[in-house]
Amino acid sequence: MKCIVCEQPNQFKMVEVPLPSVQEGEALVRIRRVGVCGTDLHAYKGNQPFFSYPRILGHELAGIIDLIGQNDFGLQKGDQVSIIPYLECGKCVACRKGKMNCCVNLKVLGVHIDGGMQEYISIHPSHLVKTNGLSLDQSAMLEPLSIGAHAVRRAGSIKGEVILVIGAGPIGLGVMAFAKQRGAIVVAMDVNEERLKFCHRWAKVDYTLNALDDPIKNLSDITNGDLPTVVFDATGNVESMCNSFKYVAHGGKLIYVGLVKADITFSDPYFHSKELTLMGSRNATREDFDYVMSAVKTGKLDIESYISHRSSFDEMIERFKEWIDPESKMIKAIVEL
Ligand SMILES: NC(=O)c1ccc[n+]([C@@H]2O[C@H](COP(=O)([O-])OP(=O)(O)OC[C@H]3O[C@@H](n4cnc5c(N)ncnc54)[C@H](O)[C@@H]3O)[C@@H](O)[C@H]2O)c1
Ligand SMILES: [Zn+2]
Numbered sequence: 001m002k003c004i005v006c007e008q009p010n011q012f013k014m015v016e017v018p019l020p021s022v023q024e025g026e027a028l029v030r031i032r033r034v035g036v037c038g039t040d041l042h043a044y045k046g047n048q049p050f051f052s053y054p055r056i057l058g059h060e061l062a063g064i065i066d067l068i069g070q071n072d073f074g075l076q077k078g079d080q081v082s083i084i085p086y087l088e089c090g091k092c093v094a095c096r097k098g099k100m101n102c103c104v105n106l107k108v109l110g111v112h113i114d115g116g117m118q119e120y121i122s123i124h125p126s127h128l129v130k131t132n133g134l135s136l137d138q139s140a141m142l143e144p145l146s147i148g149a150h151a152v153r154r155a156g157s158i159k160g161e162v163i164l165v166i167g168a169g170p171i172g173l174g175v176m177a178f179a180k181q182r183g184a185i186v187v188a189m190d191v192n193e194e195r196l197k198f199c200h201r202w203a204k205v206d207y208t209l210n211a212l213d214d215p216i217k218n219l220s221d222i223t224n225g226d227l228p229t230v231v232f233d234a235t236g237n238v239e240s241m242c243n244s245f246k247y248v249a250h251g252g253k254l255i256y257v258g259l260v261k262a263d264i265t266f267s268d269p270y271f272h273s274k275e276l277t278l279m280g281s282r283n284a285t286r287e288d289f290d291y292v293m294s295a296v297k298t299g300k301l302d303i304e305s306y307i308s309h310r311s312s313f314d315e316m317i318e319r320f321k322e323w324i325d326p327e328s329k330m331i332k333a334i335v336e337l
């Protein structure tokens with residue numbers, strides 16, 4: 001079978017390899033779609049810390065079961081599936097509490113171990129979500145969107161609340177869409193006007209703000225001086241993550257969906273006087289995948305326009321060089337096999 005290996009930064013190679021050996025209890029899935037996200041671009045460019053090469057990228061995956069034995073998941077050969085790419089240990093403190101998304105020993109396909117940019121992958125059926133009835137594109141997009149669904153779930157009840165989402169990339173867009181679905185009044189903030197326009201169209205947000213244009217005044221105006229009760233930062237920008245403390249209402253929550261390899265500092269008197277709750281949000285769980293799937297099924301999410309770029313597997317190496325250029329204005333690229 002064919003497989004695309006990221007051999008070292010800035011270098012992909014298409015290679016011919018044997019089919020994966022299928023361990024007892026595992027399923028063989030024929031990969032049909034691979035979504036490409038920021039993590040893959042960073043890995044390719046070589047600025048993903050702790051990334052080791054060679055590595056097969058790809059963690060936003062959809063495919064068809066080619067081989068499967070008796071299983072407890074109601075899965076059979078020919079089923080279309082989305083893959084939950086977070087492989088947990090099942091034993092650590094987080095796993096014991098059902099929080100496999102932040103397992104102590106977590107291995108993510110395409111990040112810590114080889115992922116899905118190959119024609120077949122062998123995986124345990126517990127990491128497959130049956131998506132018969134969805135398109136292959138929709139199935140592959142469950143993963144990036146479930147990140148947003150998970151973050152919104154972390155926020156608890158937000159019905160009728162004014163909430164702020166900073167960062168209008170593919171991750172922030174998911175947060176915005178699910179916050180709207182949960183009945184919040186959503187303010188989107190970014191520095192990129194084009195992306196802000198897309199938030200209006202795609203996630204139906206109520207307000208958009210440019211982060212360079214006095215956010216505190218604008219947020220105060222929208223909330224009659226209260227400020228948003230929940231702020232999600234999905235920028236991956238350290239400055240934004242530090243500033244975001246200032247945008248939260250007294251008694252509110254700040255949720256970091258984006259991540260940076262840096263220390264975040266904040267004023268404790270500020271944090272204390274507001275009695276803020278600061279939360280991380282990592283990956284997603286099967287519950288989030290199921291939630292996104294039902295939103296897609298009921299037509300609440302437009303996957304077609306979320307996907308901005310597309311390539312065949314054979315042309316992917318060439319296309320990738322274009323996608324890393326910000327001028328390509330990529331939101332989400334998808335590779336077809
Ligand atoms: N929680 C998770 O498990 C998880 C999973 C995947 C990705 N992520 C992280 O989520 C973050 C966002 O991912 P993405 O793919 O959407 O990234 P992206 O780079 O496409 O989008 C980030 C957006 O933030 C905007 N931005 C940057 N600096 C800003 C600032 N100072 N003020 C306002 N807006 C600013 C950018 O213009 C951009 O539109 C990244 O940090 C990524 O690593 C988290
Ligand atoms: Zn991703």
Ligand SMILES: [Zn+2]
Pocket residue numbers: 088089090091092093094095096100103104105106
């Ligand atoms: Zn674990």
